[in-house]
Amino acid sequence: MKKVKLCITVAALVVSSTVFAQSTKVKEDFKPSEVNQPRKAFPQVNSRGCVRTQISAPEANMVQLDIGGVKYNMVKDASGVWTGESAPQDEGFHYYQLNIDGASVPDPGTKYFYGAGRWGSGIEIPAHDREIYALKDVPHGLVSELNYFSDITKAWRRCFVYTPPGYEANAGKSYPVLYLQHGSFEDETGWSQQGKANLILDNLIAKKKAEPMIIVMDNGYAFKPQTEQAVGNPTRPAMAFEEVMMQEIIPMIDARFRTLTNRESRAIAGLSMGANQTMRIAMNNLGHFAYYGGFSGTSNYPNSDEIDVETFLNGAFKDGKKVDQQLKVLWLGMGTKEPEPFPGSIGAFRKMLDKQGIEHVYYESPETAHEWQTWRRSLYQYAQLLFK
């Protein structure tokens, strides 16, 4: 087991904590994380991005903080309270958990988010650009929860719909729509909770940097009853999602909300698995979408080889000139710290675009990996280019 302890635990060494902290460079300016539960003092984050948490477990043998793929041993004090810190984390949002004598559980100090295939703890490392998704005194849109039954999957599904500020007041106005998808092991809650899509748009619209738009956030897992077993392999979802999107979600949204229904008023984007899915959907349905955004993903994932335009997505990029004309914006982005296969596969995709003469926007999120800060920034960039 790999163990990194750049921020050394000091809880059991209160008497000598100052000296100890100096010698091991623990920056003692920890503050409660902004996604803590009400009145919970822990977890905390310091100015170097170290996470410190604390839990009472008097009878436990070992408690660990499990974040960023590393398990950090925590230390018990005389009252049975365990405290421990992580190494510095990248700015932005991270999933994590505690391990108590072998049990992986959420930290009872935090609010919970769906990711990594579970509802679990999250922590927010304040980012230098957190203003883009801060809750500010600007007009706020609504995020609405909509339950619907899918005849294709024979199951209840749910989406969240952002309607921009002014939607209720301007009863005669119709709006363009962005369909925005989460990644693997995430769900329809991701973009409005950890993604803060609503706040990003509220802020952009207040500054007139983005057009008022509706955003639809649905669940990318959609399987027909006979292919239910595909649930166990969510990185390769059966393509029922495309059917659900085109035959059920879009008609439902157009019927229920005041939408503009021409292709120039409809965009689609997704992150990771959602980037892969939405690229396929966009390219199979260019009559319905004029904007595509791929955040940390492309449909050649995980392959870094040169793309054969004859066969890739059934030749969807073969006529580069036509694709270039039809997609008003083809947007790609990723974090500078993303591991393979993302740089390789996205790089190969971009080379294909260049070869085919298809213009695209490429963005790199500084110092972030395959995580939500990359995708918040991607949405912030992408949304400004839509419907103009």
Add this chain to the structure above:
Amino acid sequence: MKKVKLCITVAALVVSSTVFAQSTKVKEDFKPSEVNQPRKAFPQVNSRGCVRTQISAPEANMVQLDIGGVKYNMVKDASGVWTGESAPQDEGFHYYQLNIDGASVPDPGTKYFYGAGRWGSGIEIPAHDREIYALKDVPHGLVSELNYFSDITKAWRRCFVYTPPGYEANAGKSYPVLYLQHGSFEDETGWSQQGKANLILDNLIAKKKAEPMIIVMDNGYAFKPQTEQAVGNPTRPAMAFEEVMMQEIIPMIDARFRTLTNRESRAIAGLSMGANQTMRIAMNNLGHFAYYGGFSGTSNYPNSDEIDVETFLNGAFKDGKKVDQQLKVLWLGMGTKEPEPFPGSIGAFRKMLDKQGIEHVYYESPETAHEWQTWRRSLYQYAQLLFK
């Protein structure tokens, strides 16, 4: 510590489980709870309402299932997986948690709900009348999340707003509004999550048993900056909530949604602490509300003494005839299994109403205590009487 074990743990006794189960009357028809996380097999519930859960904690010394005020010891098998069962629980929704070597944590098998002052595990014991809040193939309203800044509390607040089926399509129609409040140590998420208020109304409206209405679910904790310390004593909230309700929430809702703004089109109700709060608000503002619902609570709580109408709520019930004329419905309800001081205080309140000649509706939820099944049923009953 009180320990009840009507459903004996059998996980460590797999070989002899059948015999053991028979001798101790464990009914082996457990099924996953309907509020489990996706693809999680545990916790489970059997037909007698016993809860069985399971967690891997190979190094733990003791793991307990903590539900209904009782901690049930779980038993470890050879692979390090702990399993345990509770005694039968009342039908409906319950909060619970696990205890691992002294650490109180959420069960990683369930979705999480805000109650008991924390985000934690919930379980659903299928109720005989669960049809009233089942997700059915009927038209569904929206539940919208609205962030707003309160000048009174100088803080960001949030409410959830249910708009009924047809709200978007009938752009010329205005709707009556029910303001519906949670209980102590709960928040604005309670009524749409564990309360299922939206599904209860969707089903009632589909059967034409309730008028289409808007429901506003806000947070009953509202403190001015200088009384922030009152947060630690939430059963006696400072009355800033009334100011927020009357001066901020209602005007905001009337401005943003298509509401009917006469008093006959505005109802208020709450559960427990919310019943107490909303009774005070209704009686102080009878010009604004014509309907009051108190679910498991009244403003004389926790007192069971005879009410002095000269002093109670500043004499609000002194002119019984006027109150009787102004409140089109005064509705009270509670569960038959509720402990004191609820029966006593609600009973004393009802005696006062009778003495003052104030008509009221009284409902008892069969075989439920001070929990959500009582309040789901209360809303189901109360909503049918509104705006008619």
